[in-house]
Amino acid sequence: MPADAIGASTMHNDLNTMKNLKNNPQRSKELYDLCSGEENERDKEIPFGIIDASLIQKICETNRYGTSENGKLDSCLFILTSYFNHACLANAFRYDYGDVMIVYASDDIKKGEEICISYLDPLYGFLDRQNKLSGWKFTCRCKLCEIESKDPNCLKRDETRKEYNKYEKGASPKEIIAKGEPLLKKIRESYTNRNEFKYVLADNLISLSLAYSHLENISKSIECSEEVLTLMDNPLQYIMRMGDIYMNLAICYEIKGDMKKGAKMVEKAMELRFCKEMDHFKLLYPDFIVSSHLR
Template sequence: MAFLKTQQFEAALSDIESAPDGPNLVEKALDRKAQALYGLGKYRESSYVLKEMSQNFAGNTSVHQRLARTTERVKEQERGLYDFARMQREASSQRPPHLDFATYIGPVEIGPSGSKGRGLFTTRAVKAGDLLLCEKAFAHAFVDTKGVHKQDLTVLIDAERDMITVGGQAELIRLVAQKLYHNPSMAAAITGLHRGSYQPVDVTEVDGIPIVDTFLISRIISLNCFGCPLTTLDLKTRGGNQGVIDEKIHHSCGLWPMASYINHSCDRNVTRAFIGDFMIVRATRDIDGGTELKWWYYEPGQDDKKGPSNHWGFRCDCAICTDDQATPPQILAERKRLGKVLKAQGISVRAGKIESMLAKMKLTYHKPASEVPRLDMYNFQVRLAIRYLEANQPTKAVERGLEALGSLGFIIEGATMPKCGTSYGTILIKQWGVDCDIFKCWRVLSNAYSMLGAFGLASQAESFGKISYKACIGEDASFDRY
């Protein structure tokens, strides 16, 4: 029990295996064994022990409740069946938000990725919105950014590298080190992650005591950890500057080993969302089997100092970055200038002026958006579509909404308004583009179609919006109230 309380689950199992088989200890030993297996994430094995207890010790009334809970974990772990609404509720109320759900590893596997080392690949074809991972953090350091719950602030001083780490990331090093020390069999999942040029010690134990290389852990965390909100839903719906994290705050962070294998690309095909200490990874487009998964390490358009070459040691070679490198600097500068002006425009600026500036911005691209997505234009085009919708001009809202999706690389058929007297047909996505929270754009299109009486198209646009929402937020249980 002491080992269980300190989360030394492997030591607890070892104790159970060496326990005597006296009649007064059998039930207690089985109970401890079920708890230890549950703590190690071995839910199927834990359920077998609990079933044995329910058959042999009918008087133990708590066994049935625990068996039901463990069966839920098995469904989550093996089939990816989650009650996401419950996850959201628990993450909103628990502090720290460490949730009792199982990790699901979907149709993905680790494989070689050329110069980038290893990556994560699909094992079969998947559809947009499909769940690929729902991974519980190996360790999660929660920081209460709202200041409701008082907590100490961890500071780590690395004199050798002349670095100071403050807040969640420093605390995460301690959490990972303790977990590996208490459960040595878990070490391979962490020490095998990318560590840069650091050479770790080659000793795993001395006199039966595990050796934990804390310098290795520090390097792995710096290259593989993720900053995370309490929930992505909370981040996207909070007031003020929505979806933006204040970099002055020392934020929560965690280490998700399987998700760490996903490499960067501005032309991403998956997104991540957070609910408590769970990361949810979903496809943002239809993906063939054997395709490498890619997402943003940093948002495209950020300054070079925040880019991957200065931290992870590589330059992005996606179609967007390759095209930027081939574009004359003066054209890139003009595109950036137009973007700054558009961003600074208030809601009172005329729609015609926005149209004119977007037309000029479009001239800075020399390849079609279907080949090289124009991420810089999307938000401004959606803003324009919203303006037309609010001005009771639904036809223009549809046109600009479809242009916005087209700028992300989408090729869509059947979405334009048909002639009078003809059927509304079916919206067909011939090519998926980059998902930049496009559920907002689909909602504009759905509302505009409804205003025009094209209710069939409105329903289809709402369905595509729900797919994008699920990829962005991690679940669609909250879609109707967003």
């Protein structure tokens, strides 16, 4: 994303926040309380109805939520969700629908347990996550970070995966398979001493599954996607966008003529994308042709 596009979008977000606050001055305490506390900003008393532009800019800088769709960057400030703390392996997951954000539980949450969301894509490698989070001035000690900090193969695996992801962008499905299959073997070996959260292995299998699907090798595509399902611990299945994996499996099983299994996969995809209605689901997967037995 070019720097000027990012600058324009963030400026737009700052101005919108100021405009919204002007129209809803009763929300100023909630908003101003989001300041990080630097330079004793937190103790500053701001009279009702006053728009403190410099403080709002600082608040937006730390708390804004950005999405990038069709090369267009959108930034919004969601006051309530800005109060959630971070965990890469979070027990809640957020989805935005334009200017509406919904937070769903992605794991069983005990009474009194803190609800956290992830501020970044938890599928970034361990070091990348730590570097990005240092911008918020804290170190994450979630279960995933604890496991990865003790995993001697983690950094090398993350580096290999980064290189592969770069290669994958311009590669044909055949090239992806030629490079991805030997890599799969190496990644498996790197996890010999670790049983949980093998998301790099899952990521590689997803890439291979989609490549096989493009080449119409449906059996291999199913084999890879089904293995991904065995690797999914909660809440990893939400992080890995497993709804998409179930959709790939639904299409594969339908191509093979197993409509019953295809329908089951759609049901699972709906569950993971928190859809109760088919109309909601069709908004998320507009290209998916819903078979008659699912309507």
